[in-house]
Amino acid sequence: MKSESEHQQQTQADTSHQSENKAADIQQEVGATIGQPFVKQPKMQARHVDVFYGEKQAIYDVSLDLGKNEVVALIGPSGCGKSTFLRCMNRMNDTIPICRVSGMITLDDEDIYAEDMDPVLLRARVGMVFQKPNPFPKSIYDNVAYGARLHGLAFNKAELDEIVITSLQKAGLFDEVRDRLHEPGTGLSGGQQQRLCIARTIAVSPEVILMDEPASALDPIATAIIEELIDELRQNYTIAIVTHSMQQAARVSQRTAYFHLGKLVEIGATNQIFTNPLHELTENYITGRFG
Amino acid sequence: MDNDLNLTQHISRRYNAELEELRSDVMAMGGLVEKQLADGLIALSTSDTEIAELVATSDYKVNSMEVAIDEKCNQILARRQPAASDLRLVVAIIKTITDLERIGDEAEKLGQLSVQLADKSVTSSQFAELRHLGDHVKTMLNNALDAFARMDVADALRTIEADKQVNDEFESIMRQLITRMMEDPREIKNALRVSWCARALERIGDHASNICEYVIYLVKGKDIRHISVDKMREELV
Numbered sequence: 368m369k370s371e372s373e374h375q376q377q378t379q380a381d382t383s384h385q386s387e388n389k390a391a392d393i394q395q396e397v398g399a400t401i402g403q404p405f406v407k408q409p410k411m412q413a414r415h416v417d418v419f420y421g422e423k424q425a426i427y428d429v430s431l432d433l434g435k436n437e438v439v440a441l442i443g444p445s446g447c448g449k450s451t452f453l454r455c456m457n458r459m460n461d462t463i464p465i466c467r468v469s470g471m472i473t474l475d476d477e478d479i480y481a482e483d484m485d486p487v488l489l490r491a492r493v494g495m496v497f498q499k500p501n502p503f504p505k506s507i508y509d510n511v512a513y514g515a516r517l518h519g520l521a522f523n524k525a526e527l528d529e530i531v532i533t534s535l536q537k538a539g540l541f542d543e544v545r546d547r548l549h550e551p552g553t554g555l556s557g558g559q560q561q562r563l564c565i566a567r568t569i570a571v572s573p574e575v576i577l578m579d580e581p582a583s584a585l586d587p588i589a590t591a592i593i594e595e596l597i598d599e600l601r602q603n604y605t606i607a608i609v610t611h612s613m614q615q616a617a618r619v620s621q622r623t624a625y626f627h628l629g630k631l632v633e634i635g636a637t638n639q640i641f642t643n644p645l646h647e648l649t650e651n652y653i654t655g656r657f658g
Numbered sequence: 659m660d661n662d663l664n665l666t667q668h669i670s671r672r673y674n675a676e677l678e679e680l681r682s683d684v685m686a687m688g689g690l691v692e693k694q695l696a697d698g699l700i701a702l703s704t705s706d707t708e709i710a711e712l713v714a715t716s717d718y719k720v721n722s723m724e725v726a727i728d729e730k731c732n733q734i735l736a737r738r739q740p741a742a743s744d745l746r747l748v749v750a751i752i753k754t755i756t757d758l759e760r761i762g763d764e765a766e767k768l769g770q771l772s773v774q775l776a777d778k779s780v781t782s783s784q785f786a787e788l789r790h791l792g793d794h795v796k797t798m799l800n801n802a803l804d805a806f807a808r809m810d811v812a813d814a815l816r817t818i819e820a821d822k823q824v825n826d827e828f829e830s831i832m833r834q835l836i837t838r839m840m841e842d843p844r845e846i847k848n849a850l851r852v853s854w855c856a857r858a859l860e861r862i863g864d865h866a867s868n869i870c871e872y873v874i875y876l877v878k879g880k881d882i883r884h885i886s887v888d889k890m891r892e893e894l895v
Contacts, residue, residue: 614739641741643879653741656667 401645402635404624406434410605411456411493411575416470418451418460418629425451428470429631431624433575438597438606440616440637443626444652449609452626453577456607457493458486474575491518494568498580500560502552502567507544510552510563511535514571530570538566539596558589565596576600578608582615594619613653617641625649673738677747680730681807684751684758687723688803691758691765694720695799695862698768699792702855703785705776713769720762724755746879750872754806757865757872761799764858764865771855775848787834788855791827795859795866798824802866805873811894814870819887824863831856 405412409432418426426448433439433456441449451460458479460466472479479489491514502510511531514520521527531548535541540562544555552563561581568576578597582590597606597619610616616623617637624634625648633646644650668674694713701710731752734740740748798820805814835849835856871883874894882890 613741617741642745644742650742654744655669655673 400430400631401633404431404631404634406432406437406622408435409433410435410475412471412473412476413452413456414471416452416455416468416472418448418455418469419467420463421465425629426455427629429626430470431631431634433605433607434622435605436601436603437622438601438608438620440620440623441607441609441626442611442613442616442623442652443632445611446628447626448629449624449626450579453495453579453607453609456575456577457490457495459490459495461486488518491571492573493575493577494571494573496561496564496568496576496578496581498583500557500564500584502555502560502563504551504553506549507535507552507555507563508548511566511570514567518571520571534566534570535563537569537600538562539592539599540566556589558585558592561585561589561593562596565593565600569600573604575605575607578606580609580611583611590615613641625652627652676730676734676738677744680727680734680748680751683723683727683730684754685803685807687720687727687755687758688799688806690720690723691761692796692799692803694762694765695768695792695796698765698772699789699796701769701772702775702792703789705772707773707776710769710772710776714766714773715769717762717766720759724759727755728752743876743879746876750876753872754869757868761862761865764862767858768855771851771858775851775855787827787831788852788859791824791831791856791859794820794824794827795862798863798866802869802873805870809873809877811874811877814873815887815890815894817870818867818890821863821867822887824860828856828860 411433413432414430416426416429417424429448429452431439441453443449454460455468455472456479460468468480474489474492478484479493503513505513508531511534512521512527515527515530521530532541535544540559543559544563552560555563561584565576565581581597582593585593594615597608600606608616608619620637622634623637623640625632625640625644625646627648633640633644633649635645640649641653644653650656668677694716697709697713700706701713731748734748738744798817801813801817801820804810805817832853835853839846839849868883874880874882874890878894880893882893885893
């Protein structure tokens, strides 16, 4: 992690580098983030986060909080950096060798990029659900039990059963699969597989759940079930969701963040963003106008 | 006050066209309502029963336009799920046409009352008062529709302010009529009819003022109903 002065130097250097290309001109129009990026009860805090893929900068100076028991929707056009930012929140970007993250991200005031932070344990606390349902080629039971076994959360079969059943119940899937827990997870429908992945995430008792377009491959009914589930999960977890569906962002989130060309343009209460956004770029995006 | 709403350039050109069509439909409905009001006022001041009856029987056109625009708004809500300024436009239009339709009803009332008053001995001074109120209200409606067409917040605010004068004039006419009724009870029937005309005009002022509030909501995203004009100005700074 860099100090504040180092960070400023870096930002200045980046600015001079950027002015050579067109994207940088648009960046300057974006300016500082509009709205309320910070909350009273933060679970995770990101401050001055920059992300680079090799030479190319993907995220510019993003600061925002994920509050306790809230759903934050990250929206924006393709390539705006919303998924990149989401992946920073549980160090999924560590798996990409050319990716470099600077700035500060904390989970309950603990620096998640600190040297003594074990990324595997971090990802148990900050779970992730992906766009495409990706159950392991194992039984439904083993899919959910996998993380619990890995992290030694159960000491005997009864405890493991308890974790699997509770997780499936929380994910709203148990009633549909109770008679076939030992059949392969890949045999479920798309919507069921996605709920299985959510159950797998919940099984390791995370504090934060990151969702990267969790319903984009699902039909409207499966989508509605997942959205209902997100609302229920909010009671116990902090959730950040990346979505291309603005209606979905409007339906499930309490706050919405709009990203554009790697910058956080605007963040505010979802009610306000969808009826009266403050930035013209946000307005253009959510009304389907040319940027 | 800047009016920075740009209501063109959707990626979907068809959506653009639908919203544009909706706006021009509202303007057409507004034009028809303005004509109804103007004709109602002519009927009142000239005792021309032909025009009066025309006004009284033409309200159905306003009503059918309201239904048609309402339907288009429903279609856009269902098919486009508008957000932000588009959503505010559709919501503002749904409310605006309700007020326009009620202005149409009040104009119809003027027509009906004109027929009843035409052959009665109503003194010209009363008509002069009504004409003055009528002109005032006509200007208000005209300005409200202009503010809507141009999305002009400053014009909308001025029009809302003008409603106070309309209310004062209405109160003054009512006081005169009450005095007349007390002086000569045989005048009560006609005086009541004149008061209903004044009441209809005063209501039209209120509806025009409402339309201006929707314009401000549309442009600024702020709901400024039910607050004083001074407070409105504070809110909009």
